[in-house]
Amino acid sequence: MTSSPDVAFDAAQSPHLASVESLVPGLAGVGYIASRRIATALYMAVKLQKPILVEGTAGVGKTELALSTAALLGLPLIRMQCYEGLDESKALYEWKYGKQLLYTQILKDRMGEALSDAPDMDAAMDRLHGMGDLFFSEPFLEPRPLMKALQERTGCVLLIDEIDKSDEAFEAFLLEVLSAYQVSIPEIGVLKAETPPIVFLTSNNVRDLGDALKRRCLHLHIPLPDAALEQRIVASRVPGIEARLNHQLVSFVQSLRGLDLRKSPSISETVDWARALILLNAGALEGEVVRDTLNVLLKFEQDIAAVEPQIAELVRQAAG
Amino acid sequence: MQSALEDFFRALRAADVRVSPAEAIDAHRTVEVVGFADRELFRDALCATLAKSGDEVTRFESVFDTFFDRRSDAVAPSPPPAGAGSDLLEGLPPEAQDSDLARMLLDGDGAALAQAMEAAAERAEVSKIRLSTQRARLTRRLLEEMGLSEIERILAAARRLGGPGEAAADRLEAARKALAAQAAAYVERQHELYAAGSGKMLREEMLARKALNAEGGIDPVDLAMMQALVKRMAKRLADRYSRRRNVAWTGHLDVRRTLRKSMGYGGMPFDIVFKTKKVDKPSIVAICDVSKSVAAAAQFLLTFLYSLNEVVDRLDAFAFSGRLISVNRVLDDHPVETAIFEVLKQIGFQQTDYGRALEDFAEKHLDRIDRHTTVIILGDARTNYANPRLDILATIQQRSRAVIWLNPEPDSYWSQGDSVMNRYERFCHVAKTCNTLEQLERIIEDVLRTYIPR
Numbered sequence: 001m002t003s004s005p006d007v008a009f010d011a012a013q014s015p016h017l018a019s020v021e022s023l024v025p026g027l028a029g030v031g032y033i034a035s036r037r038i039a040t041a042l043y044m045a046v047k048l049q050k051p052i053l054v055e056g057t058a059g060v061g062k063t064e065l066a067l068s069t070a071a072l073l074g075l076p077l078i079r080m081q082c083y084e085g086l087d088e089s090k091a092l093y094e095w096k097y098g099k100q101l102l103y104t105q106i107l108k109d110r111m112g113e114a115l116s117d118a119p120d121m122d123a124a125m126d127r128l129h130g131m132g133d134l135f136f137s138e139p140f141l142e143p144r145p146l147m148k149a150l151q152e153r154t155g156c157v158l159l160i161d162e163i164d165k166s167d168e169a170f171e172a173f174l175l176e177v178l179s180a181y182q183v184s185i186p187e188i189g190v191l192k193a194e195t196p197p198i199v200f201l202t203s204n205n206v207r208d209l210g211d212a213l214k215r216r217c218l219h220l221h222i223p224l225p226d227a228a229l230e231q232r233i234v235a236s237r238v239p240g241i242e243a244r245l246n247h248q249l250v251s252f253v254q255s256l257r258g259l260d261l262r263k264s265p266s267i268s269e270t271v272d273w274a275r276a277l278i279l280l281n282a283g284a285l286e287g288e289v290v291r292d293t294l295n296v297l298l299k300f301e302q303d304i305a306a307v308e309p310q311i312a313e314l315v316r317q318a319a320g
Numbered sequence: 321m322q323s324a325l326e327d328f329f330r331a332l333r334a335a336d337v338r339v340s341p342a343e344a345i346d347a348h349r350t351v352e353v354v355g356f357a358d359r360e361l362f363r364d365a366l367c368a369t370l371a372k373s374g375d376e377v378t379r380f381e382s383v384f385d386t387f388f389d390r391r392s393d394a395v396a397p398s399p400p401p402a403g404a405g406s407d408l409l410e411g412l413p414p415e416a417q418d419s420d421l422a423r424m425l426l427d428g429d430g431a432a433l434a435q436a437m438e439a440a441a442e443r444a445e446v447s448k449i450r451l452s453t454q455r456a457r458l459t460r461r462l463l464e465e466m467g468l469s470e471i472e473r474i475l476a477a478a479r480r481l482g483g484p485g486e487a488a489a490d491r492l493e494a495a496r497k498a499l500a501a502q503a504a505a506y507v508e509r510q511h512e513l514y515a516a517g518s519g520k521m522l523r524e525e526m527l528a529r530k531a532l533n534a535e536g537g538i539d540p541v542d543l544a545m546m547q548a549l550v551k552r553m554a555k556r557l558a559d560r561y562s563r564r565r566n567v568a569w570t571g572h573l574d575v576r577r578t579l580r581k582s583m584g585y586g587g588m589p590f591d592i593v594f595k596t597k598k599v600d601k602p603s604i605v606a607i608c609d610v611s612k613s614v615a616a617a618a619q620f621l622l623t624f625l626y627s628l629n630e631v632v633d634r635l636d637a638f639a640f641s642g643r644l645i646s647v648n649r650v651l652d653d654h655p656v657e658t659a660i661f662e663v664l665k666q667i668g669f670q671q672t673d674y675g676r677a678l679e680d681f682a683e684k685h686l687d688r689i690d691r692h693t694t695v696i697i698l699g700d701a702r703t704n705y706a707n708p709r710l711d712i713l714a715t716i717q718q719r720s721r722a723v724i725w726l727n728p729e730p731d732s733y734w735s736q737g738d739s740v741m742n743r744y745e746r747f748c749h750v751a752k753t754c755n756t757l758e759q760l761e762r763i764i765e766d767v768l769r770t771y772i773p774r
Contacts, residue, residue: 020361036360036364037364037367037368040361040364040365040368041364041368043365044350044353044354044365044368044369047353048346048349048350048353048369050346052368053372055373055374097584097585097590097591098584098585101585101586101588101590207559208559211338211372214372214373215340215342215343215372218368218369219368219369219371219372219373219376219377220368221373221374221377
């Protein structure tokens with residue numbers, strides 16, 4: 001366990017993290033077009049060593065932000081998907097039961113040999129205690145994502161995806177990990193991270209998170225982008241796209257968001273749609289193509305039915 | 321700047337953005353990292369630390385703008401007229417020489433005036449403003465702390481002397497008026513920062529206790545606020561009770577699953593599996609009297625129940641005055657706020673008849689009630705001396721999990737006049753007075769709680 005203190009600040013000293021201004025182009029370099037507010041939150045998270053809680057509707061780039069940060073800083077990404085019923089043994093660690101079982105069997109075989117010359121029961125017990133208990137020890141520990149993240153010597157990016165899907169009990173369990181970057185294992189003791197990971201939690205607002213968890217995190221709400229930002233995002237994600245088509249499709253999507261839909265298209269849908277249009281060799285937005293590919297943008301039958309009669313009008317507006 | 325930040329936290333709290341001491345410390349650390357130089361960076365960084373939801377972000381931004389803007393535009397008096405002599409106080413009575421305020425006013429020194437106003441505001445404790453009625457008094461105190469009485473003495477003296485001092489006195493007078501207006505604006509902003517939010521909170525607290533069957537009905541302004549309040553209450557309850565779907569250990573070993581899991585370990589039962597109990601979601605039948613005296617309460621009860629759809633498995637609503645009808649359809653088609661009028665239109669104004677309503681229910685909808693169902697009846701139990709049909713209520717009680725009767729009238733009225741509440745009461749598991757939103761919230765919470773196994 002030799003650790004030089006400067007290892008701990010490796011990530012924080014990356015030139016990209018010198019200021020918010022350098023973070024925006026840095027992220028753009030790995031394909032993530034960040035608004036200033038996003039960059040500020042990320043900057044603060046690294047400087048204050050606090051987790052970021054990222055909220056926003058599905059597909060605005062919450063998970064992508066964590067992936068891009070890992071790529072930018074050259075850190076490994078450890079991802080943990082939350083779901084109902086997720087518990088410590090899947091998130092933190094598990095004992096290697098099979099090996100433990102073998103160990104006890106070996107122990108049993110050797111036991112008679114080791115204890116054969118003990119004169120009485122007390123002496124045998126003394127000797128048994130003297131042998132050291134390996135049964136619950138680190139070699140038998142199978143690390144799961146959270147523990148792996150804490151064990152990374154040079155730091156990492158830990159993405160805890162869709163925390164709102166997990167149970168309340170698990171959320172409470174996370175508090176220790178997130179505030180002190182350590183975990184308590186009842187059989188062994190406390191394991192502390194040498195280099196705190198950069199933690200992202202994402203939430204779709206399925207349920208309200210507890211105040212205790214929110215308090216420990218910086219909060220970042222990613223809204224749907226305005227037209228200019230969205231065009232830049234599309235251009236960065238779909239390199240081959242023409243500026244005119246980009247402009248048209250983004251303004252079409254923007255006007256869709258103004259309608260009363262069950263699920264408004266978000267950035268990932270826009271990007272998918274742009275890719276689809278490129279594949280179909282569409283040079284400009286036309287009613288026919290839009291009608292055929294509308295299912296890329298809208299995920300509910302009634303949304304599609306509501307939009308279809310207006311397509312011609314919307315396309316005209318987008319083109320104009 | 322330390323105290324400015326503390327004031328800012330106070331303003332945030334007034335706007336219902338929670339800032340705990342730990343968050344305040346975080347905010348100070350944030351400021352250490354980012355500094356004040358870049359306003360946008362400063363705002364975004366603080367926002368990330370302090371605002372914890374999309375809603376709070378909006379409130380944070382509006383408080384930030386109001387709070388940190390006031391210094392720049394608060395005091396901007398007119399500059400001294402060109403060609404004014406080196407001594408602006410020329411011609412004024414000698415007291416003017418000693419008055420800092422007079423000098424500042426005539427100099428048009430905005431920064432100094434702003435500073436003086438901040439200092440005076442601190443002495444006058446303007447930021448402790450709570451109510452809009454305090455504004456006039458605090459403005460007056462603020463001006464006095466700045467030394468306005470001095471100026472008034474100088475003006476009076478200058479007018480008495482007349483002559484060359486008149487022109488300077490005119491300018492001083494104008495500057496004084498401008499200052500008074502600025503002081504009023506300053507206090508107004510303070511009110512907006514510190515009191516507007518808490519005033520709203522006070523009002524909501526009051527509305528939660530407002531009697532729903534008040535004479536003359538409920539003010540439309542209040543009604544909108546109460547609707548929002550009910551929805552918030554319901555959301556709070558839904559949040560609390562939706563999390564307890566699976567109640568973990570009940571202590572019984574699940575032999576089958578334990579054996580299955582032990583296969584991997586050569587039959588050694590390493591993983592012990594316990595039986596878990598599923599929590600069933602409440603199923604609710606609401607029967608509401610919608611005659612005039614109870615209609616408002618019925619509206620809120622229905623709003624409340626409908627907002628609980630996350631935690632309620634099934635909700636059937638019935639309304640009656642003379643006859644009973646199912647109002648599920650109406651509630652599905654109309655927003656809850658207006659649905660009650662639609663219901664009233666369909667039922668019409670008949671004389672309330674509890675016996676008939678119960679008969680209607682027993683005839684058509686009795687099979688809706690099983691042992692998982694909680695029946696909530698809302699009504700004043702004033703039968704107009706008709707047969708109350710206690711036998712039907714007894715049947716309902718036997719079939720259901722619980723019968724809860726909510727009566728807008730206090731229990732001292734329950735046996736008076738044509739009220740048969742004391743007779744119905746025997747067939748209810750719970751009979752309570754429910755005439756405010758607060759009582760309503762408490763009762764619904766009790767219902768939800770009974771569905772959680774211990």
